[in-house]
Amino acid sequence: MADAPYAGAVDTALLYQQHAAKAGVNLKIVREPDDGYWTNVWMQKPFCASKWSGRLNEDMMFSTAYSSGAPWNETFWNNERFNLLLKGARTELDENKRREMYVEMQRLVRDEGGSVIPVFGDFVYAAGSNIRFGELSSSWELDGLRAPERWWFES
Helix, strand or coil: CCCCCCCCHHHHHHHHHHHHCCCCCCCCCCCCCCCCCCHCCCCCCCCCCCCCCCCEEEEEEEHHHCCCCCCCCCCCCCCCHHHHHHHHHHCCCHHHHHHHHHHHHHHHHHCCCCCCCCCCCCCCCCCCCCCCEEECCCCCHHHCCCCCHHEEEEE
């Protein structure tokens, strides 16, 4: 484990280890160097940490991290039903049907996928009285990485 995935990842692993032990699951935490984590540990070791920020839509997240053969499918999960739903949802024009498909995909990932998601981070923004900003993004740090173009000082 290293803090490369996010600040506090090692502490998160230790807390997870303590809670898992109460359920009879014994985890050994191996401290890895931050340098080279993404090459030598992530998707190389059988259990490691990562951090995913939100994506613009469900397809983007599912295609990036959960679909069969996706380069960043960190659990190497392959579920035929999920993959069929993912392809079908891309072309489904009925919004309600598409929503139902994404809901089913989320259930499949939750019930049968290999990811352990112990926490969902929240993006919290704060500004002083001399700071102005436009619409806020619900994904990525720094207002969806668009703070320089959407936040400004007011005299």
